[in-house]
Amino acid sequence: MITSPDYATQAPPGTGGTGVPGTFVFDAKGDKDVTGFQWDGGYVAADHRGGKATVRFAPKSSGPEDLSAAAVDAAGNRSPTGYYRYWVASNQPGVSCTPYDDFIGVERTCAFTPYGATPVTGYVYHLGNQPEQTVAAGPDGAATVTVTPTDPNLPYLQLSVQARLATGYLTSPSTETVVSEPGEPEVESLTANPTQSLPARFRAHAVLPGSVTLTYRWNDDEPVTVPLEADGTATVTVTPKTSSWGSFNAYTTTASGQNSGWGGVNVDVTSNKPKVTSAEYPDNSEMTGAVGVPGTFVFSSPVPGAVSYSYDFGNGSSGTVPAGPDGTASVVFAPKVPYVNGIFVTTKFADGTVSEQGGYWFYVNYSAPRFACDPSGWSVSPGQHIQCTLTPVQANLASYGYALGSGPETTVAPGADGTATFGFDVPADQPSGSYLQLRLWSTNTAGTRTEETGTSFYVYVNTGLSAHGTSKTI
Known part of the structure; x- marks a missing residue:
């Protein structure tokens, strides 16, 4: 049995209070086996076998509280746990x-x-x-x-x-x-379109009363502190070193040293990479020009001070050209492959820095001749004769050319209608099960040669069966 003269089992407002000590009594009610009590605060011995024990403690929270205890005999056996609910009066300040x-x-x-x-x-x-x-x-x-x-x-x-x-x-x-x-300053960008390597201006207006300085940071640069004007504003200039997103953040400080919260603005920084244009090979998905047909590519920089441009068309076509008085430069390039072509360009400035790399993609028409070969079966035999007809695609056609594998190249003159027919025999020593490659191209009056086209013949010897030719028409 649990009782308390200080904390009675009653509803609000309760008795005592947090931090107010109270006495709690555990009573074995004459059970001679009981030697003590195990309660929430530990073990306490009874004043005699079957007697009582008294504990004193101060509740730490107000409202309903529970105290539990169990009787313990000399062997350490415990009785079922008993509970005492009481209400602690509120006394918090x-x-x-x-x-x-x-x-x-x-x-x-x-x-x-x-x-x-x-x-x-x-x-x-x-x-x-x-x-x-x-x-x-x-x-x-x-x-x-x-x-x-x-x-x-x-x-x-x-x-x-x-x-x-x-x-x-x-x-x-x-x-x-x-x-x-927090009193974070109001921040605005004064530069409409910030560009990499060019100065960008920002203005901050203090909101925290008594502010005398502004501390700002551009991206991950070291913070810089400047005084505020009499109207509580400061205008500062930063130079973005990279493109993409940029963050300008700032806080103000009072004369007593109190800092405001951070205010800021994010801006999209335009790259300083050069721009590439070409009238002959525009930057779009349309196929223009042709292999060997030259085009002029013009380089310009969004940032003043360009002294030269370095370019790379791939296929070994690369170099550096000086910028003219207007900051632009150009190169003439004749594509060496059809379909997708690209150029990568950087700008070098007067201070020795180099821009980000710009890329330009353009699409080049196929100009290799069309062809058809006879016979048209799926395989050929050693010694078999193959006849092929060529149809022009390249403008200002002068001649056709063909070769078998890595063998010598042969020139074929076009007829009045621009077509040409030629024939060849499958080499007698061509191994059975091998492939014979036919390479084809054309050349115009300026001596420009197209990309190659062609096909492969499968050479097969089948004793007792006739062999058939195979060709691929493009």
Whole structure:
């Protein structure tokens, strides 16, 4: 059985209070086997076998509480656990702060008042993670303190307050939320389209009262501090070193050293890579020109100060050309392969720096001749004769050419209608099961040769069966 003369089993408002000690009695009711009691605070011996034990402690929270205990005999055996429910009266101090909401760094006045019948000698309090402090209570048990929130990253801080009772115990804490405005500066970009390697301007306007300096950071650069103008603004210039997204962030500081929160703006930084244009080979998905047909490619820079351009068309076609007085340069290039072609270009500036690499893709028409060969079966035999007809694609056609594998090249003149017919015999020593490659091309009057086309013949010897030719028409 559990009883208490100080904390009765009753509903609110309850008795005692947090930090107010009370006595609790465990009674074995004459059971001679009982030598002590195991309770929430540990073990306590009975005053005699079958007798009582008394414990004293101070509840740490108000409202309904439960205390449990079990009787223990000499052998350590425990009885079923018994429970005692009691209600602890609220005695946490009252706390209020003014102003409730203000800028970071603004001092708040907070009043602490006692609650309950137990006299109060002082208070222990702390704001957020600031150090704990104490203040003595006045004759009426009340106290007034000032607290100052200083971390702009913590706009909502809890002020925790415990009353110290005349008994020396502390009550459970009361809390009050202290709200702070970080006062982050208003930031705007004054450069409509920031470009890599070119200066970009930003303006910041202080919001935190009393601010005297602005500290700003561009991306991951080191912070820079500048004074604010009389109107609370500062205009600064940064030079983006890279393209894509850029972040300008800043905070202000008062004469007393209080920092505001960070304000900022994100901007899209245009690359300083050169621009490439070509009238003959425009940057689109349409097939233009042809292999060997030259085109002029013009380079220009969005950033002043270009002194040269380095380019690479692939296939060994690369080099560097100086920029003209207007900052542009051009090269003439005749594509060596059909379909997708590309060029990669960088700009070198007067200060020795080099731009990001720009890319330009264009599409080149196929110009190799069309052809058809006879016979058209799937295989051929050694010594078999093959006849092929060529149809022109290349403009200003002058001649056709063909070769078998890596063998010698043969030139064929076109007829009046531009077509040509030629024949050849499959080499008699061509191994059975091998492939015979036929390579074809054409050349125009300027001597420009097209890309190659062609096909492969499968050479097969089947004794007793006739052989058939095979060809591929493109």
